[in-house]
Amino acid sequence: MSFLHPGWLMLALILPLIILGAVLAYRRRSKAWRQLVAPRLRTQLVREAPQTRRWISLSLGLLGCALIIAAIARPYQGKTTTTEQVNTRNILIAVDTSRSMLVKDGSPDRIATAKAMALELTNTFSNDRIGIIAFSGNSLLLAPLTIDHSSVRDTIGQLDTRIIPSGGSNIAAAVKTAFKTFSKIGHRSNALIIISDGENHNKTIDSIAEQISNGKCAISTVGVGSKEGDMIPDALSPDGKFRDVRGNAVHSRMIPDALIQLASAGGGIFTEANSNAPSAIRDSLAFLESNEQESLQISLPNEKYPWFLIPAILCLISSIIVRSNILSSAKHAPITACLLLVFTPNDIHAATNLERATSAYENKDFETALSSFEAALDQTKGDDRHTIEFSIGSTAYRLKNWPTASRYFSNALLSPNKGLCEAAHYNMGNTLFQSAWSMFKTAKETDQPQAKTQTFQLENLTAAITQLEDAISHYSATIDLNVEHKDAQHNRAEAEKLLKQLKDQQKQKGDQPKQGKDDKPKDKGDKPKDKGDKPDQKSNGSQQSDKPQQGDQDKPPEKPNDGDGQKPDQRDKPAPPNKPQKQQPGETDEAYAARILKENADSETRPVKSQFLRVRRTTKDW
Template identity: 30%
Template sequence: MSFAHPGWLALLLLLPLLGAVAVMTSRMRRRQWTAFVAPRLREALLKRGSSLPRWLAFLFLLAACAALSFALARPRADAGTKLEKTVGRNVMIALDISKSMRVADVKPDRLTQAKIIIYELLDAMPNERIGMIGFAGSPYVYAPLTVDHSAVSEIVDQIDEKWAPLGGSDLASAVHLATETLKKTGQKNNALVILSDGEKHEGDLDAMITEAEQSGVYIVAIGVGTEDGGPVIIPGSPNQQIMDETGRPVISRLHPDVMRKLAEETKGRFTIAGSGLDVPALVNSVVKGLDAFEMDGRERRVSIEFYQWLMLPSILFLIGSIVAGTRWKGIRTAATAIAALMLTAPGAKAGEASGAKEALAGKNYKAAREAYHNLAESTKARETKARYRLGEATAAYRAKDFREARTAYSGSLLSEDPMVDASGHLGMGNSLFQLGWIGLAGESYPQDPASVPDLDKFDDLVKKTLAKMREAEEPEEGDTPGFGPIESLITNWADAVRHFDSALALPPSDQVARRNRDLTMIYLKRLKELLKEEEQQTQQSMPQAQPGDGPPQEGDGKGDPKDGKGGEKGPKDGKGGDGDKDKGGDKGDKDKDKDGKKDKKDGDKGDKGNNPNESPEERAKRILKENADLEKGPLTRGRREFQNPEKDW
């Protein structure tokens, strides 16, 4: 037998000391009474009781302390070793360690961002057998397939571009080495995750793709970097750049076509790091579709714990100590008082709150929302009301009633608790994003990472809405039909970004809020580009003015013959003379007055942002421009840091 924490046994040395102190204290008290009361008066003044219950309670207490000391030391016996069996799949990670991966077009650089993704993959796939290949001019297996993810993590910590013996980026050789390594496992379906910028690949990539496809290797390609790229820096010299033959800095750019080809031709997936998608969830969705197999895991030592056998005696000794040392005369009064307090204590609120929580956990969202709503309406405490509003909003959001969720999340923002406030801002941003997406697509945004729409689908949805807007007849006043969803979309998503920023400004910073904010900004930027393209197409489709199509010039009938007026080709019926001119002038004055009033009215409307002469594309661009400060970073909480409003509009 051994002890896991033998230091707790030192508490046993205090038990004899406590016993000695108790005996000395008892004798000192007895001497004090002997000196204070005369022997002949002791029987009349002092009523002696038995000291046995007091000493018995003390002994029970010492026994309980001794049992607890042994339990804290955790006695245990060795029962041998056991080989764990796990069910998983083979996942090989190929990391590009060429010099171009040190380009800082993503922060802090491409290689560091790729390492962060690998750490997330190790946490997201705890039961998979994972290995790692590093490649530049030539590939090498730095970590064989293993379930010991800590060993792979140590390799990732240390690896850098200096580990590559040859320069370049032989992506084809990396695919070949990974395919051969996975084929040796004997499994039909395996996964290969490639993290690279896809630049300057060497070798016959098509042949390697064919080999991987025939071997059942599904490639998940993750592009690291940007298409704008950046200069390649010599490692160890941040101010010194690599120059080409003409003396210009060498610029490295992301080549998504190469990475996309690897994924599509092996029935895998492709994404760009930092695009807003959950990369670990994307990889996990591909890996979960592969055939799982049973494999040997870690060998661990089996120990039998005995501390639980000591807990029961220690509890019994404590109970005996309490019972032996209790003076039972006042027990009846104390029990009566406790029973009265329990009967008069308000327990209805706790029961209702528990019922609402159970309904939410049981996915009965309608009942949970009504229960939390009734609780919020019945309480006057501001903080408690905000917490109940948060529960009501959570139930409404899960039921996909995003309008009710938006209203309830607004009430939760009155809380003084940063955790509740941050949850309210995050939920408010998610609800506004969902409302904007429903107005565009007619359905809620999917939660499954495998069903997340890409930018191509978003482009189709926006173009269909704009096409409906072009086909609709423009009314005399107000917006054109079909523009409502676009305007509502921009407004909701702009407000959603502000709420995400408010959630990120509160502790603790939520990574979900950061990802959702980045995804919303990607859609807003793409919407701005589509509206600009629509405006350019509209301008090109408008009829252009031709020479000679200008308005006719007023005259007295004696103008240039080219104008068709005056000269010998004047009017034959006498019309067009002074009478008609005066009549036309009167009508022109009336039109002028009418137009003047209309212009004034339109000017007033323009001040309010509802100018009917403004096209839908121009109005959408104006709204996007007004919200362009969203890209400048997190917003402050505004005046709410001085005084919370009664309502959040």
């Protein structure tokens, strides 16, 4: 007899230690009561229990543990070899992974519907060789033809719209990849099943259909999506909609024309994705003959673990019965308490942290509230995390910790709750506005009466402009979700006003490098309205009452000095190279050539400005 996992047998080394501990404990206990009671009174005061039951119970328990260890090691005796004759067909499943498959007119979207349909087809053709092709702008054979359907299912589970970087939808490329794969095998029973929404941005579908008609490959197609369609989502877009190169939101719907044409050319059928689609496709491909493959031999060990497990259970039960007093509630109270602590749901701890955080927030102890909310977040799963993330952002906003507030408000934007998304967008805009506002620094008071001014550092100007632009986009997203949000409309107007002034100031800084005393733009807009709510409410961000003061405007800046009288655009212009001189008397040809090369060497040693390569998007990349 052998063991599949012999390493578990090392646990048997613990059993002698248990025996040694039991013997020492018995001797210590016996010695203790003998010292307490006089020998002449032992017969009257002490009735010694028979130790036979104790040692029998211990022996049965140890034997049961030893048998359990042996069962865990999975003992077996010999192996059984079975031979299976496999008759298969070659079936490739091509799944559309273009961006249009993200449209949520399926359950929940087209790509999820396509993956579910591919899994059902894998189960339907359980005796055939199956491979997986993913295609969008290009196509890729992800899983070669195999009878190992578990690996095929793993490949299907990894499909998403980012698996192929090139955009677009090229059904013809998937057909070509299938033909290339079938040509390497040489069998005649080949079939291709295409799962797509039917959008085809390649104009070679007619020629491909003609090749299919002349070939020996059966093709069936499955359409996913609805004929009404919906907008293509884009998580990176402020309004959540994908836009083409012209800036127009893209509406996608199922177009079955190309799928019907390919199915007709391949002798198969076209069907929409539903519960009857797998059986309909199976019937359409029934005419394909199965190819006899090599025999498959499978060797399985004859496991004998029940021989050890059943006696182990009986020994443990017998041990408990022999020494039944160990079942007393007093001895098991600590064990019960430990089990209650171990199996206490995390939700109870999370609820306690939420109550502590809410109480601290109401008492304006924002530091304690922040730490309690973060502890509750670690113990919370699902969509409730977004609510707690919003609460953390609100608490960090109260503490003027703009980076933390921005990070958690950004996470709350992923919530499926429309009300929470609206509040997160609004508070995100307030946070970015406050972050930009905090870049204004007040100058220190001096001894001169008129020296109290406010200045703005030039190096932070670009960062402030960027944050204001982001704040405006979040205010706009709030208004898109709720057109009656007056505070968002007011704050967006103030942010746009301040942004315009900062951009004008940036332009002046670029034209006039040396400004006067005050570079701060005048007439900044008011700080954004923000009505503070409790962190557990899906509403607007925290309220700030301290408004930065506006700076005084000094005299206009002086005209920058142009240096040596050159125009500004000529200062850094390199001087033209000197004309090469003629060969001097007595100068050799080699020396003359070396001097000419030195005089005409490139004197420009400054680093070359980096140039970013812009990848041109295709007209249709969805």
